[in-house]
Amino acid sequence: MSNLLAWATLLATAGVLALLVPFALHRTHLLFLARRAGRGGVEGWEGALPLVTVQLPVYNEAGVVERLVDAAAALDYPRDRLEIQLLDDSTDSTSQRAAGRVRYWREAGVTIEHIRRDDRSGFKAGALAGGMERARGEFILILDADFVPRPDLIHRLLGPFRSAEVGMVQARWDHLNEGAGLLTRCQALLLDGHFFFEQGGRCAAGRFMNFNGTAGMWRRSALEDSGGWSADTLTEDLDLSYRAQLSGWRFVFLPEVGVPAELPEDVRALEVQQRRWSQGGVQTGRKVLPELLRGDWPLAVKAEGMVHLLGHVAYPLTMLLGVLLLPSALARRSLGLEEWLVLDLAVVAAATGSFLLFYLSAGRARRRPWTSLIPTAFATLALGIGLTAPVSRAVLRGFRKGPRDPFVRTPKRGDGSVRYRVSGDRVDLVLKLGLTAWMLFSIGVALRLGLYGSLPFMVLFALGYGWLGFGELRERLDIGSISTPAGMPAPTLS
Numbered sequence: 001m002s003n004l005l006a007w008a009t010l011l012a013t014a015g016v017l018a019l020l021v022p023f024a025l026h027r028t029h030l031l032f033l034a035r036r037a038g039r040g041g042v043e044g045w046e047g048a049l050p051l052v053t054v055q056l057p058v059y060n061e062a063g064v065v066e067r068l069v070d071a072a073a074a075l076d077y078p079r080d081r082l083e084i085q086l087l088d089d090s091t092d093s094t095s096q097r098a099a100g101r102v103r104y105w106r107e108a109g110v111t112i113e114h115i116r117r118d119d120r121s122g123f124k125a126g127a128l129a130g131g132m133e134r135a136r137g138e139f140i141l142i143l144d145a146d147f148v149p150r151p152d153l154i155h156r157l158l159g160p161f162r163s164a165e166v167g168m169v170q171a172r173w174d175h176l177n178e179g180a181g182l183l184t185r186c187q188a189l190l191l192d193g194h195f196f197f198e199q200g201g202r203c204a205a206g207r208f209m210n211f212n213g214t215a216g217m218w219r220r221s222a223l224e225d226s227g228g229w230s231a232d233t234l235t236e237d238l239d240l241s242y243r244a245q246l247s248g249w250r251f252v253f254l255p256e257v258g259v260p261a262e263l264p265e266d267v268r269a270l271e272v273q274q275r276r277w278s279q280g281g282v283q284t285g286r287k288v289l290p291e292l293l294r295g296d297w298p299l300a301v302k303a304e305g306m307v308h309l310l311g312h313v314a315y316p317l318t319m320l321l322g323v324l325l326l327p328s329a330l331a332r333r334s335l336g337l338e339e340w341l342v343l344d345l346a347v348v349a350a351a352t353g354s355f356l357l358f359y360l361s362a363g364r365a366r367r368r369p370w371t372s373l374i375p376t377a378f379a380t381l382a383l384g385i386g387l388t389a390p391v392s393r394a395v396l397r398g399f400r401k402g403p404r405d406p407f408v409r410t411p412k413r414g415d416g417s418v419r420y421r422v423s424g425d426r427v428d429l430v431l432k433l434g435l436t437a438w439m440l441f442s443i444g445v446a447l448r449l450g451l452y453g454s455l456p457f458m459v460l461f462a463l464g465y466g467w468l469g470f471g472e473l474r475e476r477l478d479i480g481s482i483s484t485p486a487g488m489p490a491p492t493l494s
Contacts, residue, residue, distance in 0.1 A: 019317055055142050057124050066101045129228055140218045141153070168217065169216060208305050222249045226244040227240075234280030239280075281311070285309030318384075329446065356378070382464040386464035389435055439465060
């Protein structure tokens with residue numbers, strides 16, 4: 001390796017690490033903010049109960065729609081103060097399944113409306129906006145198709161709205177199928193970290209936080225004052241959240257209130273979700289950050305907003321770091337700078353350790369036993385690395401101007417009577433398998449040349465890419481696992 005190429009490789013590696021480490025340390029910062037705040041009780045609503053509209057946006061959710069309607073109808077709230085809207089844009093058997101449950105509950109005295117549109121314009125944002133035009137509630141509770149609220153949810157979310165400046169109250173997500181496999185256990189840690197520490201830390205410190213698209217309640221006037229739902233990003237929830245807080249509304253997160261939901265059990269279903277969140281997050285950043293940075297907000301709020309909205313940039317940076325592990329080690333040997341490897345490895349280990357601390361703390365927040373938590377935390381680290389392949393391309397598309405990608409909902413298993421063929425991008429599969437091969441090659445070279453210091457990180461990257469790459473390949477070959485009602489083709493999500 002020429003000296004020029006070696007120095008360029010080392011400078012590139014140093015640059016990637018300099019950008020990545022702050023993202024890792026930022027999560028640790030939020031963890032301590034959340035822990036310092038602790039958990040406080042929330043007082044209930046005072047006076048006459050307000051009218052609440054529950055919106056249930058669904059699209060091709062045949063496996064879960066009946067469970068959703070039943071759970072919403074079972075909410076413990078006076079029937080004359082509650083209305084339910086099933087916002088159904090489905091093109092499969094979902095509508096037929098839902099119609100029977102809607103009819104049943106309407107006959108039982110529940111105010112429930114089955115709303116169908118002529119087209120799916122605006123996707124979820126369009127459905128919610130259409131429902132708002134017909135809604136009568138002072139407060140709007142939104143529940144996605146795979147959520148199963150407990151009966152007391154409305155009462156528990158109403159308390160913070162006693163303060164007139166509160167525009168949205170968010171509950172945490174609980175997990176219906178965490179024990180389905182390693183993939184779901186790792187997702188549970190990721191989500192618990194997000195809710196307990198990211199959402200908890202932002203709320204406690206007075207930073208901007210986000211409505212998570214579901215399991216949260218809005219004050220109707222906050223929605224209207226902020227311009228309502230918009231479909232110009234893939235994360236309409238994040239977009240509206242920032243617009244509302246820029247308009248002066250305050251958000252509250254209640255870590256003690258949980259709403260059970262289903263986790264994706266398939267690699268491609270998880271990647272559909274993560275690509276949408278990442279691309280939409282960048283799109284939202286491009287849209288709202290200029291106003292935030294120009295506004296009269298504290299520097300801490302602006303800095304948090306930047307890290308929050310542009311945090312997905314860490315995905316392509318992490319992927320680049322993995323690619324550079326071997327070239328960087330070879331460059332040091334070529335330049336006779338192998339003693340400096342200790343410094344770089346210490347930086348990488350610090351970033352890795354920060355994430356591990358975050359995941360372990362998330363697991364302990366649920367009181368998971370150490371014997372299962374420690375290996376799951378390491379697996380979660382590998383999962384995050386594996387996701388850098390498909391998500392990095394989505395992040396780059398988020399920076400692109402022009403027509404945006406369509407909204408693709410996350411497929412759910414539900415009762416198992418309907419399975420969906422998720423038509424994933426073959427480029428992502430090739431990229432994951434290619435990165436797996438590169439990491440295995442890097443491990444082989446490192447073993448042969450005695451570059452042992454880099455080996456643990458190479459192995460971690462190889463495991464992450466191999467897990468998701470071969471996992472998707474298995475799903476593509478496992479055609480028999482997809483079942484649908486007799487006589488119906490399996491719906492395709494593209």
